[in-house]
Amino acid sequence: MVTTYRELLDADSRSAPEVLRADQRGDFGHAPICAKRYIDQAFFDCEVQMMWSRVWQMACREEDIPEVGDVHVYDIIERSVLVVRSAPDRIEAFPNSCLHRGRKLMDESGRVETMRCGFHGWSWKLDGSIRSVPCRQEFAGLSDADLHLPQIRVGRWGGFVFINFDRDGPSLEDYLGVVPRHFERWRLEDRWKAVHVARVIPCNWKVAQEAFMESYHVIATHPQILPFFSDVGSQYDVYGPHVNRNLAAFGEPSPHLPERPGNDEVIGGMLGLWGRKMPENLAAEAVPAREFLGEAARSSIVRATGGDLEKATDAEMLDAIVYNVFPNFAPWGGFAPNIVYRWRPNGRAVDSCIMEVMILKPVKEGEARPRGVPVHWLGEDEPWSNATELPALGPVIDQDMANMPQVQTGLKASLAGTVQLAGYMESRIRHFHETLDAYLEGRLPA
Template sequence: MNNSTAIREQAVARCPGDTVQDVLRADGDIMRQPEAYRSESYRFLGTEDVAFDRFTSAEFFHAEVERMWPRTWQWACREEHIPEPGDFYVYEVVGYSFIISRTDDGSIKAFYNACLHRGTKLKPSNSEGSGTDFTCPFHAWKWNLDGTLKDLPCQWDFPHVDKAKFTLPEARVGVWGGFIFINMDPDAPSLEEWLDPLPEHARAAALEDRYVSLHVEKELPCNWKVAMEAFMESYHLVGTHPQLLVANGDTNTQYDIYSDTVNRLFALTGVTSPNYKGESDEQLILDSMVLGDRDALGGRLEVPEGDTARHVMARFFKDALRDNVAADVDGLSTSEVIDTLQYFVFPNGFFFLALSFPVMYRFRPLGRDPNKSVFDLLLLPSLPKGGERPFPAERHHLGVDESFTTVPGMDAALGHVFDQDTGNMQAQQEGFYASHKAGETLANYQEVRIRHMHQTLDRFLAMPPLRTAR
C-alpha cells in the first residue's frame, strides 16, 4: 500500500460513538426530518498544509481584493433594512462601498457609493436612512433613486457631461431568504447557482419570515479568514468551550461539501460529547442545555423516565413559540428545532437553520488591513404571529477589547461563548508571525470545510484581476 492510498483510507476515519445520523434515527421522527438532514456529502480534499502567509501577506490580501471580492456574491443587508422607496443601507468591503437602495418602483439597486464628479462618497460609511435622492455633500450633485443624474450646479460649465451617461454605476443584486446580495462581476454565476443547494435545504426554515432582533458588529485583531475558520468546525469545543461538552456533540459533528461555494456543519445538541470525561445522564444534559435565566422557564425542566433531553427541549421550544410566531412549529422534527445546521456560503456568510439558534454570521476585512477584520452577528427569530414586521435592530459596535456580554439583549452565557471564540484569534494571528512552521495542518474530516474554503479561494485567485477592482 503506497502512502497516498493509506492517507485516503485514513480520511474515512470518524469519531467513535454515535454519529449525527445515528441520533436522528433514534429521535423517532424520521418522517418529519427533511431529506437534507438525512444525507451526507463528504469529500476528501487532501492533506497539504495551509500557508500562514495567506493570513499575513499584503500581496496575498491585495490579490483577494482584486480577484476574489469583486467576483463573489455577498449578503449586504436584509430586505427589512430598506422596506420603502428611498430607503438605503451602505455596505462596505475592502474599500468598496455600495448604497443598497429601494427605488420608486420598489426594485432594489446597489450603486457604487462615489460621486461621478470628484469621487466623494455620497453616503457615509455604515449609514442607513431614507431620502428622495442621493446628493453629494461636496458640490451638491444629485442623483435620482434610480441612479439617473438629477441635477448638477453650474451645468453651463459642464457642456462635456452627458446626463444620460452619468448614471450611477451598479453592482448586480439578488435576493434570497430576505437577504440582499450584491456582486460586482457582471459575468458571475447567478445567485441561485451560487447558493445551491441551500435554498432547497432551508425551505422549512423560511428565513424570509424572520427579522433582525440583534445586530452586533465586532472588531477583531486578526485576518478575516482566521475569524471565519473558528466557526467552521466543532473540534475546538474541547479546548475553547469545555462547559458545552455535557450537552453538545463536537468530534461527532457531520461535515458536508456540496459545491465550490457551499458547505455545511451539522452539530448535535442534547447529546454528550465523546470527549466529556465526567458522569452524564439525560437530566444533566437538559440542565446544561439551558442558557441564561432559568427562572424565565417557569421552573426547572424535567426529563420524564424513558424520554430524552433532546425531545424535552424541542417540545419546550415548540410550546414557547407556537402561539407567538407565524411559523408552523408543530410540523418540525426534533433536529430542526434544536440542532446546529450551519451552511457556509463563500466567501463570508454563515446561515443557521435551527429554530432555537437563529443566528447568521458575516466576516469582512476591516478596511484593507490583512491583520484586522469585522464580525457581524445577527439574531433572526421568526416573525411574531399576527403583527407587523418589527424594525430591524440597530448595529451595536464592539471594539476589540469589548465583551459580547455587554450587548443589550444578548444572553450572558451565549455572549461568554462568543467571547471564548473571539478570544483565541489574536493569539493565532500573532502565532503566524512567531511560528517556525510555515502553515496550519488540518484534520482530514473535522476541518475539511476550512480546506474547502481555501481551495475555492485559490480558484478565484488564479483568475486575472477584475476590471472593476482598484
C-alpha cells in the same frame, strides 16, 4: 516584490515544497496550507483584486431598507456601495461615489429623497439617474446617460440582499446552489433582524471565520457545553464550490466525557444555556433529553409567535445547522431564532477584521415584518457579553475571542510557516481554501 498570486505560489513552493499548491493537487488531502494566507499583505491584496471583486456578498437584510428612499451603505475593503430601495419591490445598488469629483454620496445609511453630493451639490434620483447638476452648462458635453450612476448587480434570497461587482459572473441562484432548497422549510424571508452586533477583531478575517467552521475546538475552548453538545459527532458536508455545512447536535453529550451524564444534567445544562431553570419534579429519565428539549423549544416559539411547528423535527429546534456561503456569510438553519455570521476585512489591514452577529426571529403571526434593528457596535476591547441582546451567545464568543488574536500573532511566530488541518473535522476549512485558490488563479471554482 511579490505582486501576483502565481508568484506567491512559486515563492511558497521554493521555501516549503510540501506546502499545498492548488495547481499541483486535485484536492487538499492532508497537505498543510501556508501561513502566508493569513498574515501576508501581498496575499491579502490578491484576495482583494481576484476574489472580493467577483463574488456574491451579503450586503444587508431587506428589512434594513423597507421603505422607498431607504439606503444602506455597505463597505468592503476600500469599496463603498449604496443599496437603495428605489421602488416598493425594487432594490438597486450603486457605487457610493459622486461622478464629479468622487466624494462619497452618503457617509452613513439613512433615508433620502435624492442622493446628493455634499461637495458641489450634484444629485441623483433613487434609480441612479441624474437629477440636477449646478451650472449644468459647464458639463455640456455630458448627457444624462453619461451621468447615470453605474449599477452594481443585486440579488435577493431569504430576505437578504446580495451584491456582486462582477457583471459576468454566475447568477445568485447558481452561486447559492442547494441553499434555497435546504432553507425552504425555514423561510428566512418571513423573519426579521432582531439583533445585530459587530466588533473589530485584531486578526485576519479568515482566522476569525475559521474559528466557527468546526466543532473540534469545543473540548478546549467551550468545555462547559460538553455535557449537552456532541462535538465529535458533528457532520461536515460540502455542496459544490460555494457552500458547505456543519450539523452539530445539542441535547446529546460529548463522547469526550469520561462518563455519560444523566438526562437531568443534559436537560439542565441546555436550559441553563437558554437562561431557563430546570422544572421542578421533572422525571428526567422518563423522557429522552433531545425529545424533552425539542418540545421545550417548540412550545416556547409557538407561544411567542404563533404558527404551527408540529412537524418541526427536534433537530430543527435544537441543533447547530450552520451553512457557510463563500466567502464570508454563515446563516444557521432551523426553526429556532436563526444566528447569522458575517466576517469582513477591516479596510486593507491584513491583521484586522469586522465580525458581525445577527439573530433573525420569526415575525408574529398576522403582523408585518418590523424594520431591522441598527448595528450595535462594540468597542475594540469590549467583550461580546456586554451585548445583552446576545445573552447565551455573547459569553461563548468571548471564549472564541481568547483564541483569534493569539492565532494571528502565533502564525507570525511560526517557524514551520504552515497550518495543519484535520482530515475530516476541519474539512470545511480545506474546502474554503480550495475555492479561494480557484478565484485567485482567475478561474471560476467547479
